[in-house]
Amino acid sequence: MNAVAQDPSQKRAGVAARAVDASKVYGQGDNEVRALDHINVEFAPAQYSAIMGPSGSGKSTLLQCLAGLDQLTSGQVFLGDLDITNLHEKALTRVRRDRIGFIFQSFNLIPTLTALENITLPEKLAGKDADPAWLDQVIEIVGLRSRLRHRPSELSGGQQQRVAVARALVSRPDIIFADEPTGNVDSKAGAEILGFMRQVVREFGQTIVMVTHDPIAASYADRVVFLADGSIDDELVGPTTESVLDHMRRLEV
Amino acid sequence: MWRVALKGIAAKKLRVLLTSVSVVLGVAFITGTLVLSDTITRTFDTLVVNVNGGLSAQIRGKSAFNDSQGNAQRNRIDASLLDAVRRVPGVHDADVSVAGLGVIVDKTGKGLNAGQGPPPLAFAWSNNTALNPMRLVSGTPPQQPNDIVIDKRSADRAHFVVGDQVRVVIIATKGVSAVYHLAGIGKFGSADSPAGASLVFFTTATAERLLAQPGKVDAIQVQADAGVSQNTLVSRLKTVVRGQPGVEVVGGAAVVQEGQDNFQRAFGFFKTFLLVFAFIALFVGTFVIYNTFSITVAQRTREYALLRAIGASRRQVTTSVFAEALVTGVVASLVGLGAGLLLASGLKALLAALGIDIPAGSTVVTSGTVTVALSVGIIVTLMASLFPALKASRVRPIAAMREVAIEDDRPSLRRTIAGVIVTALGLASLLNGLFGGGGNALANVAIGAVIIFIGVAILGPLVARPAARLIGAPLPSLRGVAGRLARDNAMRNPKRTASTASALMIGVGLVAFVTIFAASAQASIDHVIDSEMKADYIVSTSSQFSTLPPAVETDLRKVPGVELVSGVRFGSMKFAGSVKQIEAFDPTNIDQLFDISVSKGRLADLGLDGLGVYKTTASDHGWVIGSRVPVQYAKTGVKTLTVRAIYTQQALAGPYVISLANYEQNFTEQSDAVVIVKAAPGAAASVRPGINAVLKRYPNGKLQDRAEYKAAQAKQVQQLLNLIYAMLMMAVFIALFGIANTLALSIFERTREIGLLRAVGGSKAQVRSVVRWESVIIALFGTLLGLLIGVFFGWVLVRALSDQGIDRFSLPPGQLVVLVVLGAFVGTLAAWLPARRAARIDILQAITTN
Known part of the structure; x- marks a missing residue:
């Protein structure tokens, strides 16, 4: 399954994000924990990738390092051609604002802002206005038109997460990182959110990297990378719930 | 629960610190004020004891009543009593006391102690070392009529040495400005000067002439033989003054006590002034503490709910909040106490920088200061945490299951009603204090203001x-x-x-x-x-201690181009049982100097027994032109004045005026608070050098146009x-x-x-x-x-x-x-x-x- 081939508008080739010989070590001596152990991994543009693995496999650490939220102990992280490993705080902030979208498990929204204001927050932080046509399209995709003036406390968990998806989409980032995006919502809402994410990859060539421990969620992806003990164990292209489950069982044995 | 509270404090050191700051500052302010005022009081108390250390008894005029500032007003007594006193058995020695005000002028023509701060004092010199605390460090006592002795501090400040010619301006009835021969320089005990006052001493005869009148003295100071008690001496001395109802005899201890009380009274205002600000600081601090505890209680709702769910009682939850407040209060108050000691010197420097100089002395920290500072700090903290503690106790165990603590922020009707009622009560107290009058007016105003602040704070969230x-x-x-x-x-x-x-x-x-x-x-x-004000010029001074001798007025009249001059004097008189301040000036042509809008009668008619009254005062008493008003003068006793003028502007004149002639007859001290001058038409600018020439002799006077x-x-x-x-x-x-x-x-x-x-x-x-x-x-x-x-x-x-x-x-x-x-x-x-x-x-x- 090749997402690039399915989207003719996508001109970028190569790699959206990659980790080169990436290691992350916590603690020292006997207490040393290797969360990432000399990992080499690449994520293709316009692809929906999932990172899976048992608890403590380093999957969240990998995502956080790829997204510039955490620093590697050694190795490098590239966003496209940009080496973000040693970027300064200010430059990193700009990269996050202009090139990355985030979807977290929960507490994804600023409670004092309305749904619409939350969606346009990254653009506003950059002092820009969102492209109205694209904004309109995003709102349409996530189905929030009737909820735009509501505050997060007036939205259900699923609706809040849809706002978060829209916020990640609206600035058309090079890559969206999602950390257990369906971890806090019921299965119906979860399926909807995963559906939107797959839709934007297919239709608009958006790149998404998602961490999940849920085989159903992983089955929405084009490709699943399996982590175990800080190393890449395996990967699966065109996963199904069953094939993912099989892999997981094998990893946990 | 104590352990929970203490752990809470340990975990949130920064928060405790920030909360404490408000208590620390308030307590520090109170401590600083108390320490500073105790120190100053102790300095003056010691001073009074030192001045009167060898005094066993004093013979002096009886005070008819205290003036509006609370000071006794005494007539002078005959110096001739001294011989009779010396013959009384048990009297070791006695000497006269003549005291007044005299400004020493330095070599550049500036008066020492002529501004705000310690006064410029003048005395008759006594050779009795028990009655005179001064010790010569150079020169001799004053012997010739033109001799003076001054304190070492003034001599050092003005670079005078024995043998110099020194100008002194005497501020009294016969006050003159003259140059004297500096015969000696003395220390006050071991100090250069008592609390920064400037001192000038004359021979007894010169002092009587300059400060009082020949043959009259302020008091006779008596030193007892060893073994003769003050009481015994006082009763023996009373026989000497029998038949003189205006004269009294008091023991030395009583004089010391009076001196200390007088200082306390004058200084009490200053202490109150500082304490008011200390309490304002604490009042503000109360809000800060209340707010901090409210927020932390809200943030810890889940924690309290959990405690409740596992079996803690409401009382235990309340106690844990109180315990935290108590520890905060105790620690902050202790720190505040320490900071207050530092602040005392800071306040002293601040006041000195603003021109209020306070004498040095070792710092006095009484147990009262410690008790007050600590208990105020702790009580305020506990009071401020009362509502938050109650709120914490009302947290229900179920709240432990909720996701986030949400403060109820809807404006409630209860809050509106409470806020309106409290504000209204404050307003009522304030307005009652301001317009209702009465003895507690000031307290009512202050309480009203505090309550209004609280009321508005209650309404604030709305x-x-x-x-x-x-x-x-x-x-x-x-x-x-x-x-x-x-x-x-x-x-x-x-x-x-x-x-x-x-x-x-x-x-x-x-x-x-x-x-x-x-x-x-x-x-x-x-x-x-x-x-x-119709006058062209006002001559005034910057201190109540250095008023202008009447000679200034006399000399100004002689300046070419000056048309009208009047001194303005203030004094106290008793009207129907209450002491009032009155103002005196020269009523002839006064309307060309002051326009106080006389509506009935004429100021020119005041004469020796006339009274001018402000309109409202007159109507309050039911006085009209011709009303006869019994008054009491401290010097001359009860007399009757006749209302001769009623005026409608009291800003310059106050409620009562009399003529200068009347004042001269019936008041002991004669000196002008201000002298106002009107130049002949067209001469306003040209008279200035002439006036300045006069003021060269009286350097404490300041010439100002309007x-x-x-x-x-x-x-x-x-x-x-x-x-x-x-x-x-x-x-x-x-x-x-x-x-x-x-x-x-x-x-x-x-x-x-x-x-x-x-x-x-x-x-x-x-x-x-x-x-x-x-x-x-x-x-x-x-x-x-x-x-x-x-x-x-x-x-x-x-x-x-x-x-x-x-x-x-x-x-x-x-x-x-x-x-x-x-x-x-x-x-x-x-x-x-x-x-x-x-x-x-x-x-x-x-x-x-x-």
Whole structure:
């Protein structure tokens, strides 16, 4: 399954994000924990990738390092051609604002802002206005038109997460990182959110990297990378719930 | 539960520290005030003992009544009594005492101690070393009529040595300015001068002539033989003065006591003045503590619910909050006590910088100071935590299951009603105090003001949200999404915003009030000088101790081009049982110097037994022209005056006036507070050098034309205002900490939000901006509330005092704008650390911790 081939508008080739010989070590001596152990991994543009693995496999650490939220102990992280490993705080902030979208498990929204204001927050932080046509399209995709003036406390968990998806989409980032995006919502809402994410990859060539421990969620992806003990164990292209489950069982044995 | 509370404190050291600051500052202020005033009191008490150390008994005139400042008014006695006193058995020695005021003039022509501060004193020299605390360090005692001895401090300051010619201005009836021969320089015991006073001593004969009148003295000082008690001596001396009803004999111990009491009375005002500001600081601190505990209790709702769920009783929860308050209160009060000792020297320096010099002395820390400071600090902390503690006890166990603690922020009807009632009660007390009069007027006003502040603080949350919306309205367009978030945060929890702002409201309210009041007073003074003062020049002094001898008036009359001159004197008289201040001036042609709008009768008719009365005073007593009014003079006793004039402007004249001739006959001391001068037409400018030439001989006198006089008055008002500003800064400072504290706690609560903001691309600068502008909104809200209250207080006070010469309400727009800017600045400053802290929040931790 090749997402690039399915989207003719996508001109970028190569790699959206990659980790080169990436290691992350916590603690020292006997207490040393290797969360990432000399990992080499690449994520293709316009692809929906999932990172899976048992608890403590380093999957969240990998995502956080790829997204510039955490620093590697050694190795490098590239966003496209940009080496973000040693970027300064200010430059990193700009990269996050202009090139990355985030979807977290929960507490994804600023409670004092309305749904619409939350969606346009990254653009506003950059002092820009969102492209109205694209904004309109995003709102349409996530189905929030009737909820735009509501505050997060007036939205259900699923609706809040849809706002978060829209916020990640609206600035058309090079890559969206999602950390257990369906971890806090019921299965119906979860399926909807995963559906939107797959839709934007297919239709608009958006790149998404998602961490999940849920085989159903992983089955929405084009490709699943399996982590175990800080190393890449395996990967699966065109996963199904069953094939993912099989892999997981094998990893946990 | 104690352990829970203590762990809570240990875990939140910064919060405890910030909370404590308000208590520390308040307690420090109280300690500083008490220590400073105890130290000053002890210094003066010791001084009084030293001056009268060898005094066994004193013979002096009886005081008919105390003047309006509470000082005894005595007639002088005959010096000839001295011989009879010396013959009394048990009297070792006796000498006369003549005291007055005399300004030593330095080599550049400036008077020493002629301004504010310690007085310029003049005495007759006594060779009795038990009765005279002075010890010569060089030269001899005064022997010739022209000889003087001065204190070492003055000699050093003015670089005088024995043998110099020294000019001294005597401020008394026969007061003259003359040059004397410096025969000796002395120390006061071991000090160069007693508490900074300047001293000049003459021979007894010269002192009688200059300070009193020949043959008259203020008192006879008696030193007893060894073994003769003061009581025995006093009763023996009484036989000497039998048949002289105006003379009394008192023991030395009683004289010491009187001296100490007099000082206490004069100084009590100063102590009260400082304590008022200390309590203002604590009052503001109460709001800060209340607010901090409210927020932390709300943040720990789940913790309390959990405690309740596992079996803690309500009382135990309340106790744990109280325990935390108690520990905070004790620690903060102890630190405040220590800081207060430092502050005492700071206050001393501040007062010295403002021209109020206080003598040195070793610091006095009484057990009373420690008790008061500690208990006030602890009680205030406990009181402020009362409501939060009760609230904590009402947390229901079920709240442990809830996701987040949500403060109930709906404006309730109960709050509205409570706020309106409290504010109304405060208003009633304030207005009753201002307009109802009565003995407790001042207390009523103060209590009323405090209650109004509390009432407005209760009502604050009702308007906090719309006010924050309004104040923050320009922010979204100025600061983009950061401004928008700042405004939203300020609106988010109206209770928190309002009670944080309340602390600043009090400080700003008082600053606005005194600013407006001072501006109104100044406008009123200017108006009076413009409309009532007809004289071209005013000669005055800068101290109540260095008034002008009558010779100044006499000499000014001789200056070519001067048309009219009148001295103005003040004194106390007893009217129907109560002592009143009266003013005396030369009534002939006075209307060309003062226009006090005489509506009935004529001031020129005052004569020796006439009385001029302010219209309202006259109507209060039912007096009309020709009414006969019995009065008592301290010197000459009961007489009857006739009302000869009624006037409608009292700003310059006060409620009662008499003629200078009358004053000269019936008052012991004769000296002018001011001398007013009118030049012949067209000569206003040309007489100035002539007047200045006269004042060369009387360097404590200041010549001012009307504009200069106005400016000098304004300067005085400004000086007092600066002192009050400096004191109120403490309250503003505490409020600043309160805002910082609230912000820090809010940021702690919003860690995840801030992390999210940073994750989606918010810069550190943007996060700081959010915190800073929220702080500015809160500060401006407090400032505006304070301005509102301050303007109201100022207006009400001016209305209340319109009868006493302050009748112009003036809003100084420039100063009020400055105040608003200052408020915004306080907000910026308060946000400084919290904003940095918010910007440093670790994004990963913020968004991953649950």
